[in-house]
Amino acid sequence: MRTRFAPSPSGPLHVGGARTALLCWAYAKAHGGSFILRIEDTDQKRSSDAACRALMQDLHWLGIEWDEGPEYDGCGGGEHGPYFASQRLDLYHRYIDILLEQGKAYRAFEGPEQLEAARATARAEKRVYRYDRAALKLDGATIQRYLDEGRPHVVRFKLPNDEPIVVRDEVRGEVTVDPKEMDDFVILKADGYPTYHLAVVIDDELMDVTHVIRGQEHLYNTPKHVLLQDALGFRRPVFAHLSLILNPDGSKMSKREKAKVARRAAKEYLKAKSVEERKAWIAELVSLDKKPKSLLTGIEAKHKHRFQDVDHNFSAREFQSFLEGDTDEPAIAHLIEDKLGIDLPEVDVQDFRLSGYLPEVLINYLALLGWSPGHDIEKFDRDFLVTHFDLDRVIKSNAKFDRAKLLAFNLDAIQAMSPNQFRELSYAHYREYHPEFVEKLSADQFDMLALSPEQFDMLAAANHSRSKTLDDTVKSSQFFIMSHDAIEYEETKGVRKALCNGDPSGYDHLAAIKPMLADLTAWTKDAIEHALNNYAQEHADGKLGKVAQPLRIAVSGTTVSPAIFETLAILGRDAVLNRIERCLSNRKLSSST
């Protein structure tokens, strides 16, 4: 048995697509069959090589390996190629000719504008638009004349009769469709490319695909495919239509979700700004977008790893229309994300990869979102999927994507790692997606740090238990790599309480601890721990919190950091003393005002 995933390479791989691919793969593997990747690049305008590569990268990252298809890092190959629809044009035309000859299809000369006008009229009259078969009534001489003139035209499939079409679907049972609900659909476009319907039917037949597993949005296409298969004398594969993945608000999961969040943040940010400031800000974003991605640094560097359809080069006007909600262009949303330092909801596989989710966790969660193994089992790996997956437990209803649950799964997986594993994965992640972080860690106060040394081990270890994603450390460790001057002390209740309350106050403790730390013979975690514990015992009723919190604030500016002993050890003595001093002088500043 053979399954296939047949995406169009027109954008990043969406989690919905990833799940379809996953379940196709799992089904094939569970039944000892082959899984095929076929690129359905029949839309010349929207397809791109970059998108295709990105797609394969994402599938590969997820561990969904195709036995046949385009070759990529050990995947692909096979005897049924080519695996790009765009390279199979002659094949499609062969079948088009047959259909034409047998009168099962016909040429139609209406242009897109003409059809759109007819649709608009139908809409205005509250009618359902169906193609009126005008071209079918053309006589042979006219058709010949049009062809001689070189008029652009499409080929339409002629619906054979009025018999209801019954499609057997493995998850939904029998689905019956009245042909009156359909019309003579286009199978060959004016540019000579087939439509999806024709390509998919021919490719599935020629590639011996036995099981078609795809999203529910294709359910309504199935009768068309079945009709085509019958007309061409092809066998009918088994069909299974998966339910959809929805946003938390119930809408179909899409780029809209990102746009919504980015738009809200941008509006919030721009709210208090003057017209001039707004213009300047937008101009800056526009220029940022124009920069070649390879030159971006720092937080902008994330762009490099995020595949986007094209280099857009937005104008200020396009930006405006995004803000007004007229477009949901993800590239603009990401520009805002990077500029404002906000987090957009992940919807594409690459988003999750960049956010530091583990592929095996995403796979687990995605599988669970369309299938259930029963027996209250919900944590499982690839092998389990392959041994247990079957179509009979595929879920019929749509599911909302719950990022909180995914995060919880990711946390569990990270906590289950050995310290070594976590360190290695973290480092690989930083190097790939946060090179500036690694760079700074190895410079500045950490001049001793290169690749594996204790300092980094300590940082990883100190963050392991508090990480939900591989990215968490980067986010929460910024204070490590900041220059001392850049540390700003938060003006929050917690900070004030820890620093000012009590007698002695946090400031007093800091002042007392500073010389003690300066005199420490060895700057190690154990030595620091020993000294601070002793101090707390003698001067703070044994309450470590009394000294840990002021220290934490002094070195990080906030009340949150890894465990204090480790934090100080990683930071190094000079940095710690320097920052304590800064914090203390800040006291003088605030008390004088």
Place this chain on the structure above:
RNA sequence: GACCCCAUCGUCUAGUCAGGUCCAGGACAUCAGGUUUUCAUCCUGAAAACAGGGGUUCGAAUCCCCUUGGGGUCGCCA
């Protein structure tokens, strides 16, 4: 709007096909306690659902019908 699909805690689901063992089980989220040098973890506990209405049946979350709600499709996109 037309056609089609779907319907158990806030969310994902088990249970539905073979009606009783289900005053409905698990997970995430939430809330309350506890552990902890902060955050995050971790531990304990609580609250939380068979969409509504009709049937069928001794008996229905499970079968049938209607209503309601949600989703999909209606492209020379896939």
